[in-house]
Amino acid sequence: MLLKKQLQQIADIVGEDYFSSEEYMRKLYSHDVGALPNLVNDILKTQVDAVAQPTSPEVVSKLLQYCLKNKIPVIPRGHGTSGYGGALPTKAGLAIEMTRMNKIHNVDTSNMTVEVGAGIIWGNLIEELEDQNLTVRAYPSSAPSSTVGGWVAAGGSGIGSTKYGGVSDQIVDLEVVLPDGRIIRTSSPPDDIIEEFVKQEYNYFPSDDEYIWAIKEVEKDDFDLTSFFVDSNGTLGIITKVVLKIIPLHAIRPFVASFKTKEQMIWAMQEIMKETRPFYLHFITEGFNQMLTDVDMPTHSQHPWVFLCAFEGSKEQLDNEEASLKKIVDNNMGVLEPQEVAEHEWDERFYPMRIKRLGPSLAPSEVYVPLSNLQSFIERVDRHFKGESFALEGAVNNKGEVAVLAWFLDDERKTIAFLMGWYRSLDFIELGLKENGRAYSIGMWNVSHSRSFFGKKKYASIAQLKKKTDPKNIVNPNKVFPGPIQLSMRFNYLIIIAATIIAPVVLWLAGLWVGDIMAAYGLEWLAVTNLTSALVAIGIGLFAGVAVSEIANYVPINFMLTMGRPFLRLGRKIFH
């Protein structure tokens, strides 16, 4: 809990108008889009102490310096539309929300780039660019409400990624405030950061100065600091400006095709990726299609397996792509749906959660799998989650990977069953990994996949950067880099009280059932037989409770999630 004096000092830095420690704001800024089981809220310190909305990199810098000095955890935040726990507090602290840094600083039509404040909403940026006949190359389907900086930090792919790649392929340069308060440009990193990287890459000898500098010259250009901040979930610093690639505004022509079987649909998708260059290629499964009908939002497709394929370009390009698509759909016994169906599905691209009403809650999970393994992945998922209500959708990126999104229908009002259902999201990713896939985004919940997600070498580099710039782990703790979870006071007390009650009961039962064995080991004094021994047992319970609660505060989150999965799965069977 921050002291009153500290709250005031933070308010002074950011300005009273852009600061709040009111209860409703603290609650509001302690959530992301994922519905968190109540029990998790009870266990973790998932509420921030205050919210700051800085308006300039200099203010962000002062805030970070203050927080570093006072060891106050910082949680960078865009608009909280991600669901991987990246924007959730785990040790309370200060939420730094970036949406007031939302200006378009420069549109450079000679280099086809735009420089924006990291807190600008994608939808607003797209609208502004369209006025100048320009647009971005890719954007998330949460574009009406998510920020540019948030997508850079969370990583991933979106609409336009089938042609132009994921968010990492859109960035030219970033302005970042490092945890120590330095404001840097990732395209020209400071020397000490390069040195750190070179040190690690080449295992250099500190005495051999010439050797270091020689390598520095060679490596300075190759050193891609920008890429370190993509997918970093704000753990390496706060992104304050983003320079993005842009393109001339072209017409988009969407098509919807439907197929009787998943095999036909997937073959057609594979051919499309070989023969054409779609802007967006997105499919829904038969189950998803049925759920849309159940919520009175049918796709009106003739067959159950459906994809939406949109092309972007000049009229001539669009005509050519359209002709190729028609042939491919025909060859695979699909039906090209009427144009109004296609236009409708294109307009609905911003609303992937249309089936939520059936839940009433949705538990999502997402993983990349190669398009070549999509069929076996879907079959594997169907076998694994037989009996569960879920639906799948997915979009292909320019590397031939499909970001497959699972929506598990659930009901968060059923506290225990909802918590236990969490295993499905974790299992879904494991199933994807078995099909040569990779985690979609790390945040907090996928932290056990960090190493495989970034690759050993890159993970070592970003960990090194984190250690150098944030040795006290102040900025977004427990995200990307697994660390111990700090339990809430409430949960610590619960452990102690439970142990104090359980210990006397266990020792009383032990005295009744295995009293002889206890006596053989000289432990008969432990058995609860009268008031004095009951008090001793309570004392033991109290001691054990304090010890367990202390130890629990050192258990890393990835260990908790991995070890907890089988228990969740079993619990789900019992409580569902």
Ligand SMILES: Cc1cc2nc3c(=O)[nH]c(=O)nc-3n(C[C@H](O)[C@H](O)[C@H](O)COP(=O)(O)OP(=O)(O)OC[C@H]3O[C@@H](n4cnc5c(N)ncnc54)[C@H](O)[C@@H]3O)c2cc1C
């Ligand atoms: C309907 C819907 C559709 C979606 N579609 C897509 C999609 O197509 N593709 C996709 O990849 N995701 C998608 N998402 C997930 C999410 O919207 C994206 O990850 C989004 O870009 C996050 O932006 P945000 O501003 O909400 O960031 P937040 O959720 O606030 O933050 C995300 C992460 O980034 C960090 N962060 C935020 N801003 C900064 C900053 N300036 N500096 C440093 N760190 C920062 C946070 O700490 C957190 O770890 C979707 C979500 C919804 C609800």
